[in-house]
Amino acid sequence: MGLVATGDPRALETLCSRYERGLHQFLWRQLGGRDVEDVYQETWLRVVRAAARFDRRRRFSTWLFQIAVNLCHDWHRRPPPEPRDPATLDHGADDPTARQGDALDAARLLAALPEPQRAAVLLRYYHDLPEDEVAEILGCPRGTVKSRLHHAMTTLKALAARNA
Amino acid sequence: MSDDPRDLLGSLDVPPPSADLRAKVMTAAAPLLAAHVRRATARAWLRPLAVALVPLPLIVLVNVTVVRALYGLLSTILPDVVSTYLVAQYALLVLALLGLTYASVPFLADRQARAALENLHA
Numbered sequence: 210m211g212l213v214a215t216g217d218p219r220a221l222e223t224l225c226s227r228y229e230r231g232l233h234q235f236l237w238r239q240l241g242g243r244d245v246e247d248v249y250q251e252t253w254l255r256v257v258r259a260a261a262r263f264d265r266r267r268r269f270s271t272w273l274f275q276i277a278v279n280l281c282h283d284w285h286r287r288p289p290p291e292p293r294d295p296a297t298l299d300h301g302a303d304d305p306t307a308r309q310g311d312a313l314d315a316a317r318l319l320a321a322l323p324e325p326q327r328a329a330v331l332l333r334y335y336h337d338l339p340e341d342e343v344a345e346i347l348g349c350p351r352g353t354v355k356s357r358l359h360h361a362m363t364t365l366k367a368l369a370a371r372n373a
Numbered sequence: 374m375s376d377d378p379r380d381l382l383g384s385l386d387v388p389p390p391s392a393d394l395r396a397k398v399m400t401a402a403a404p405l406l407a408a409h410v411r412r413a414t415a416r417a418w419l420r421p422l423a424v425a426l427v428p429l430p431l432i433v434l435v436n437v438t439v440v441r442a443l444y445g446l447l448s449t450i451l452p453d454v455v456s457t458y459l460v461a462q463y464a465l466l467v468l469a470l471l472g473l474t475y476a477s478v479p480f481l482a483d484r485q486a487r488a489a490l491e492n493l494h495a
Contacts (some may be wrong), residue, residue, distance in 0.1 A: 216410030217494045221402060225395050233390040246394060253398045257405045261412075315382040330378050335385060365381045 210269055214260035225253060228273055231336060235274065238331050239281045241320050248284055252277045274336075274346045278328050285324050318368050326361035329354050410490065417486030418479065425478045432471065440464050 212220035232252065236245045255276050263272060319327060325347065332343045333354070344351045440460055447456035 212493065213406075214409060215413040215490060215493055216406040216408070218399060218403070218406050219494070221406065222395065222399060225398055229390055229395060233394070234387045237387040238385055246391065246397070249390070249394065250398050250401055254401055254405065257402045257409070260409065315385055319382055319385065330382075334377065334379055359376075362376050362378055365378055369381050 210260060210263050210265065213257060214263070221253070221257060224256070224269070228270065231270075232273060232277060235277060235331055235336060236281065238319065238335065239277075239324075239328060240284060241316065244284060248277070248280050251280055255280070268342070271342055271345050274332065274338075275348070278346055281328070282324065314372065318365055318372075321368055322361050322364055326357045326364070329357040330361045333358060413490055414483070414486050417489055418482045421482040421485065422478055425475065429475070436464075436467050436471075440467075 210220075210224070213224065233245065233249055236248050236252070240248060252273070256273060259276075263269075319330075322330065328347060329343055332338045332346060333340065338346070340351050340354050344354045347354065440463065443463060444456055444460040447459055451459070
């Protein structure tokens with residue numbers, strides 16, 4: 210990370226290749242597949258911009274996901290896009306969540322969770338991060354993470370039961 | 374039912390990132406990285422310059438004292454005009470040497486900074 214702060218492109222490329230998959234998966238799931246590449250790119254640009262301020266005692270992955278979570282938060286607060294002309298809509302063609310069967314149900318269930326709960330679930334269960342690290346990424350106490358996970362599970366069970 | 378959301382959500386498969394995603398990031402980050410290089414070079418350049426400038430007042434003070442003492446000594450044994458000429462010659466020489474030395478500091482510091490940065494990025 211220190212090398213990125215001195216402008217070394219190879220250092221950035223190494224970091225990108227190391228975290229590409231994990232970060233992309235997190236953003237995809239958190240954003241429901243929309244604007245993933247833009248947010249992904251902006252995450253790395255923020256990393257480069259703030260490289261000199263990075264505290265080397267911290268884990269890089271924690272910092273990276275913290276930036277990603279903040280960007281997702283900003284993304285969710287944006288006003289919804291202008292409605293398109295229904296005549297030009299190609300239903301399902303560019304909507305990544307418009308998949309069939311279980312995958313669609315799972316995506317809908319996940320999308321139904323409030324953003325903080327969704328982030329907690331993704332980081333804890335789909336990125337296998339310990340609760341302490343999830344708490345650091347989300348900027349909240351460990352107890353809050355536990356409660357978010359509990360509420361998320363309750364919501365998911367209720368939604369699954371309703372769908373069934 | 375267990376308390377693991379994966380039992381309800383499954384594996385939440387995600388398509389792999391597009392092949393050119395990393396290249397896009399690198400292209401977008403290039404100007405920021407270039408700015409970091411400029412900042413790092415400037416930092417490495419300013420440090421030796423600051424270190425070189427710190428003893429300058431002392432060097433000037435020592436030289437002024439030497440020139441005065443030399444003039445006082447010479448004026449007791451030589452005519453005033455000759456003493457002034459010799460001391461002025463000496464003072465000019467010292468001034469020229471100091472000027473050259475300090476003028477070379479930025480160039481040497483810049484070269485050293487670039488070499489250090491290249492080594493770091495190698």
